Amino acid sequence: MIPAMDLDFTEAEIHRYSRHILLPEVGGRGQAMLRGARVLVVGAGGLGSPVLLYLAAAGAGTIGLIDDDRVELSNLQRQIAHTTARIGEPKVLSAAKAARAINPEVRIETHQMRLSADNAQALIAAYDIVCDGTDNFDTRFLVADACVLTRRTLVSAAVLRFEGQLSVFKPHADPASPCYRCLFPEPPPPGVVPSCSEAGVLGAVTGVMGTLQATETVKEILGIGESLAGRLLIWDALASRFRTVRVPRNPRCALCGADPAITDLAHHASRDAPALACHPA
Ligand SMILES: [Zn+2]
Secondary structure (H helix, E strand, C coil): CCCHHHHCCCHHHHHHCHHHHCCCCCHHHHHHHHHHCEEEEECCCCCHHHHHHHHHHHCCCEEEEECCCECCHHHCCCCCCCCHHHCCCEHHHHHHHHHHHHCCCCEEEEECCCCCCCCHHHHHHCCCEEEECCCCHHHHHHHHHHHHHHCCEEEEEEEEECEEEEEEECCCCCCCCCCHHHHCCCCCCCCCCCCHHHHCECHHHHHHHHHHHHHHHHHHHHCCCCCCECEEEEEECCCCEEEEEECCCCCCCCCCCCCCCCCCCHHHCCCCCCCCCCCCC
């Protein structure tokens, strides 16, 4: 139950969120749930930009943003939270400016660092839900492992060329839900799957997938609609075709199975997370 006090909105908030509050599935109670939510966005890039901007616009009360890169000219074709004038700035600070310009009511917590085996569990445990928009497999598996170990819902998106994928992983909350490793047990060998910097990506494809990721995050916060947990959404932009495939939980999964081999993040400690790829399959 939401305490009555949390349903108090200022007149400006009621105006700002009026199109949400009009929706029976959201309403004042849902808007209060969004205001109370703590979301961690991993990566302030092509996916993280629309995720951050839509969550800020939606009034997600506290948004953490982690990234250790600086804005480069080649980012601007798709990473819409950044601007030409902010080239050279840390991405988390640039993106936070964009989010605060849209909605100064939300709190943006910037973490200008690389997610590592040392900091991942403490950082992720400080949030309710995690949006992964990273561009390399090492960080992607680190986020996935840390989310299972800390029992946090993971909304994970990936893009490459003209394709995108999206799913929700919450085995702690739904016995039928797989974790990321149920779907992808191990990272592919280096060099097998090209990165966006090697193979390219259409900018708007990252925008669509990041926007879908923000939508699924809002659904998970509010508990509305049909969760994408247990399904993988695949979009082929060239064919203009969306499809959804079932992804079952693996009872022998090394991470979320009955007898897990992975019980901490020690196996990530020696990796230096090179930016190899941005696509899980
Ligand atoms: Zn699993």
